[in-house]
Amino acid sequence: AQAAAAAPADLSSLPRVKHKLVVPPFAHAHEQVATGSPVINEFEMRIVEKEVQLDEDAWMQAMTFDGSIPGPLMIVHEGDYVELTLVNPAENTMPHNIDFHAATGALGGGGLTLINPGEQVVLRFKATRAGTFVYHCAPGGPMIPWHVVSGMAGCIMVLPREGLTDAQGKPVRYDRLYYIGESDHYVPKDADGTYRRYADPSEGYEDMVAVMDTLTPSHIVFNGAVGALTGDKAMKANVGERVLFIHSQPNRDSRPHLIGGHGDLVWETGKFHNPPQRDLETWFIRGGSAGAALYEFLQPGVYAYVNHNLIEAVHKGATAHVLVEGAWNNDLMEQLVAPTSVAG
Amino acid sequence: AQAAAAAPADLSSLPRVKHKLVVPPFAHAHEQVATGSPVINEFEMRIVEKEVQLDEDAWMQAMTFDGSIPGPLMIVHEGDYVELTLVNPAENTMPHNIDFHAATGALGGGGLTLINPGEQVVLRFKATRAGTFVYHCAPGGPMIPWHVVSGMAGCIMVLPREGLTDAQGKPVRYDRLYYIGESDHYVPKDADGTYRRYADPSEGYEDMVAVMDTLTPSHIVFNGAVGALTGDKAMKANVGERVLFIHSQPNRDSRPHLIGGHGDLVWETGKFHNPPQRDLETWFIRGGSAGAALYEFLQPGVYAYVNHNLIEAVHKGATAHVLVEGAWNNDLMEQLVAPTSVAG
Amino acid sequence: AQAAAAAPADLSSLPRVKHKLVVPPFAHAHEQVATGSPVINEFEMRIVEKEVQLDEDAWMQAMTFDGSIPGPLMIVHEGDYVELTLVNPAENTMPHNIDFHAATGALGGGGLTLINPGEQVVLRFKATRAGTFVYHCAPGGPMIPWHVVSGMAGCIMVLPREGLTDAQGKPVRYDRLYYIGESDHYVPKDADGTYRRYADPSEGYEDMVAVMDTLTPSHIVFNGAVGALTGDKAMKANVGERVLFIHSQPNRDSRPHLIGGHGDLVWETGKFHNPPQRDLETWFIRGGSAGAALYEFLQPGVYAYVNHNLIEAVHKGATAHVLVEGAWNNDLMEQLVAPTSVAG
Numbered sequence A, B, C: 001a002q003a004a005a006a007a008p009a010d011l012s013s014l015p016r017v018k019h020k021l022v023v024p025p026f027a028h029a030h031e032q033v034a035t036g037s038p039v040i041n042e043f044e045m046r047i048v049e050k051e052v053q054l055d056e057d058a059w060m061q062a063m064t065f066d067g068s069i070p071g072p073l074m075i076v077h078e079g080d081y082v083e084l085t086l087v088n089p090a091e092n093t094m095p096h097n098i099d100f101h102a103a104t105g106a107l108g109g110g111g112l113t114l115i116n117p118g119e120q121v122v123l124r125f126k127a128t129r130a131g132t133f134v135y136h137c138a139p140g141g142p143m144i145p146w147h148v149v150s151g152m153a154g155c156i157m158v159l160p161r162e163g164l165t166d167a168q169g170k171p172v173r174y175d176r177l178y179y180i181g182e183s184d185h186y187v188p189k190d191a192d193g194t195y196r197r198y199a200d201p202s203e204g205y206e207d208m209v210a211v212m213d214t215l216t217p218s219h220i221v222f223n224g225a226v227g228a229l230t231g232d233k234a235m236k237a238n239v240g241e242r243v244l245f246i247h248s249q250p251n252r253d254s255r256p257h258l259i260g261g262h263g264d265l266v267w268e269t270g271k272f273h274n275p276p277q278r279d280l281e282t283w284f285i286r287g288g289s290a291g292a293a294l295y296e297f298l299q300p301g302v303y304a305y306v307n308h309n310l311i312e313a314v315h316k317g318a319t320a321h322v323l324v325e326g327a328w329n330n331d332l333m334e335q336l337v338a339p340t341s342v343a344g
């Protein structure tokens, strides 16, 4: 009502940029430093309900933004506008919406975007704060945690117009960007200990709520499944490249760590006008937020990127790999004596 | 013994200010900038043991400071003294004390304030550090977690004499202040799944300990009950007002988030001589601490203030509301196309 | 392969310093400010598998660095080299390695140090980042969390060459240093509720994994056992001394608090080139990291140093004591009226 009462904003003079979203850990093409004045960034996302395989032995009736868990990463600049067309196709079974932590008012847009299957809506908001921010479905009451742990969350990065800067205000650029969306899931088990499958989301609702109330996930994964970012699907980089890792967790705390690497510059809370921390071994993602860490790789090899609750990393699934090529530096590390029989 | 050996401090020349504590989320009248030199602030708190209703279907034999969960917010300035008369009325069943995280020595005062039912004690300490600090009952050993999760915790805010300042040292003022005390509770269930009630705290002790040992609360609430700060009891504000939210959690970590809003300035660890972070979507309250977040409301409407582990917010109870009046700003957010049939 | 391809670094001109590791909470002799140019620090650690007693009623088939949980604290300066001889004696039953969060490449050295019982290896790495960093065993896959929660973790402190500095860059020195290694353990129980004992680590593996998957530890302890740092084994200090507390947790988050004291300067993430926070009541150790807090004791008495999830402190074991001698200061705190009958 209050929203309707105000005169529409006239932004007809602003340039428009249409983006095509891509599947994480990748991001759509973007500039790190804005070259002009603010624009209206147009995005379209379709909500997809579908069964996904979380692990060899576990499936979930998922709800997703654009078909992936996490939803796609959106990138704009501070002062830009975001114009999203959100589509809930008729084959879906449930109302959905979108709450942007980057937006101001109307429950982050959730109050203006609730759409039934067969409906679409267009929301515009101004990106007034620089940083990485979670977005997620929030259809009200118990639907909120359920839709989120069923997969409906992603991230938007609002870059400062001048690009990233370090704690001294010096410009910082990245050579690659990867978006890691961590999510916690609560798959019910049969009495014999096998994971249950369901015909659609609603059929599994009550069982899932019972697991959720234990606050103990059955699965904690990166990008939607155990192994989604390992082996053939590992992230890639070269020695000397600076990689920006964006890490979102819409519900539960996490503590990312790059085994054998560091966070050179870490915006733990994700907001770029705060000075980043340096040299970190492990950083902390508050449940319901997204953070960013920049690292220049100095050695080749396979790196594991994990949630450093190692039970969550290994038993629950929160492990990714980065495959790095280049020359080894024996000054930084050297195996002086290979394994040999104990002396004496 | 050591305490007794020292000569009493002579503070007879200092002015005295008597405060009347009020029930959270409200705070007693106070100045943001101290107008004179340090004073002795006099407070009185009565410990109240009573059954409280946590939810429609759940009760707890609570122990409280002054009858509320959380206990009342106390506000003083850095360099002031706090002089507390703590009363344990004869109708109570248990010894209690108070440990101020803001105080120095004697287990935060816990070592000097243990009183049996029918006793009172007077403690004075100097507020030497600026920030928001938890206080709680800590009667020793297993009594400590039990009294805390039964409700005995609150907060004191020690303001810098010059008031709050931002990361650049610029003065910051608030128009309203709300104190949200989050607490985790462990209500045992009967074999049939209904919550148990007990005649007094001691009767429920062993059952509650068994739930506590799972580290999984049955309830996580703001201000003592599911719904204590929603609906008719929502916090209020106007567009353009800057609201300081103080959030304490004496035992378990939390991650506050204001749906549709932000933390403009956030002292996550609550200590005011550290530079606040800006633009936050979600911040983190370490279990056993209190933090502060300032937000200027920019849009009207109902905001939910939640612990953004959404299961904890919705299933366990950690949700509050802020009702904000004013004019909508379509530049910040606009519903460009209302829900309509999917195109094509 | 890549490591082997590079020419060995020639460090033959550097001085060598041999350190003898000591059992935590103590640390080997060291300089706070480096007096010369970088050195090679030589350390030797033996891996010891043995049964340890976690509590009166609980035992664990532990795996340890040098026989203690946590492993010993190593101290070097930024720009120094660390040269470690790691020995896996023939009487052990399992392969082990070491992953230094302070090191760069090869999974923190884990990829170059995997040794079978009866083998030893020598690794050298350069300490390029200042701070406190976890090291732990990481033999791959499910062995990683299992070896860590069985005890195989410790800490290295890399001091800036110029020593510690505060947020304004002013030099900071400590009079004592204590290293508190918090660890979470998952001891299985029999049907009758008594803790199980096993003949060797492997016998207990499957049972322990079942407990680990609940994400709910049976024990959370400081320095390897309930009571390892209390009573006769309390840490000691004097009024006026500045004590540096180093706190590591290789797996699970923690929130240290000193009852009756504070963190004067806290490097929560442990990395010394970031400005420390001041005045903290409670700070946060991200699982898989080590942090540091400096406190000058101002009052005598017994202080409890706890993980301020009070259930974890008291029921699970995460409590230590500091015994402080000196004169009481009634200006900071005074018991004005001892417990007396309620007035009126």
Ligand SMILES: [Cu+2]
Binding pocket: A063, A095, A096, A097, A137, A138, A139, A147, A152
């Ligand atoms: Cu949804």
Ligand SMILES: [Cu+2]
Binding pocket: A099, A101, A136, A288, B257, B259, B308
């Ligand atoms: Cu949210």
Ligand SMILES: [Cu+2]
Binding pocket: B063, B095, B096, B097, B137, B138, B139, B147, B152
């Ligand atoms: Cu009490």
Ligand SMILES: [Cu+2]
Binding pocket: B099, B101, B136, B288, C257, C259, C308
């Ligand atoms: Cu406390």
Ligand SMILES: [Cu+2]
Binding pocket: C063, C095, C096, C097, C137, C138, C139, C147, C152
């Ligand atoms: Cu090992």
Ligand SMILES: [Cu+2]
Binding pocket: A257, A259, A308, C099, C101, C136, C288
């Ligand atoms: Cu690690």
Ligand SMILES: [Mg+2]
Binding pocket: A055, A315
């Ligand atoms: Mg599995």
Ligand SMILES: [Mg+2]
Binding pocket: A090, A091, A092, A093, A117
């Ligand atoms: Mg349909």
Ligand SMILES: [Mg+2]
Binding pocket: A160, A165, A272, A273
């Ligand atoms: Mg900036």
Ligand SMILES: [Mg+2]
Binding pocket: B055, B315
């Ligand atoms: Mg309920």
Ligand SMILES: [Mg+2]
Binding pocket: B090, B091, B092, B093, B117
């Ligand atoms: Mg009585």
Ligand SMILES: [Mg+2]
Binding pocket: B160, B165, B272, B273
């Ligand atoms: Mg100041």
Ligand SMILES: [Mg+2]
Binding pocket: C055, C315
């Ligand atoms: Mg025990």
Ligand SMILES: [Mg+2]
Binding pocket: C090, C091, C092, C093, C117
């Ligand atoms: Mg052997």
Ligand SMILES: [Mg+2]
Binding pocket: C160, C165, C272, C273
């Ligand atoms: Mg420095």
